[in-house]
Amino acid sequence: MRGLHPDGWARPSGYVNGVVAAGATIFVAGQVGWNARGEFETDDLVGQVRQALANVKAVLAEAGAGPENIARMTWYLTDRREYLARRKEIGAVFRELIGHYHAAMTAVEVSGLVEDRAKVEIEATAVMPPPH
Numbered sequence: 633m634r635g636l637h638p639d640g641w642a643r644p645s646g647y648v649n650g651v652v653a654a655g656a657t658i659f660v661a662g663q664v665g666w667n668a669r670g671e672f673e674t675d676d677l678v679g680q681v682r683q684a685l686a687n688v689k690a691v692l693a694e695a696g697a698g699p700e701n702i703a704r705m706t707w708y709l710t711d712r713r714e715y716l717a718r719r720k721e722i723g724a725v726f727r728e729l730i731g732h733y734h735a736a737m738t739a740v741e742v743s744g745l746v747e748d749r750a751k752v753e754i755e756a757t758a759v760m761p762p763p764h
Contacts, residue, residue, distance in 0.1 A: 647736060
């Protein structure tokens, strides 16, 4: 995968503007911050981000992929202000579980998610490199 940064554009913080990738595509459905039993262990945003990212990693692992294969992520958040106030903590969790920012990313504030306790839902698209 290769990140896309048009000449003269300011460098984005926390994402890349676009990604070029070739290979098998993996689509990870929106993951909320509940555990493998479908139970929320916390109502804390950062805790839910941690679990949602762990869930994304688990789905990727089923396909033999990892965080390094993520090309695009979309985050749906119920509280933009809380996200912005805690973005350093969220960034630290992201780097711990996913690694460096190499994906094209979008974050959207929504009025609610299907799961009442969910504060965040994260979906991802990953691309496995072609076999050599």
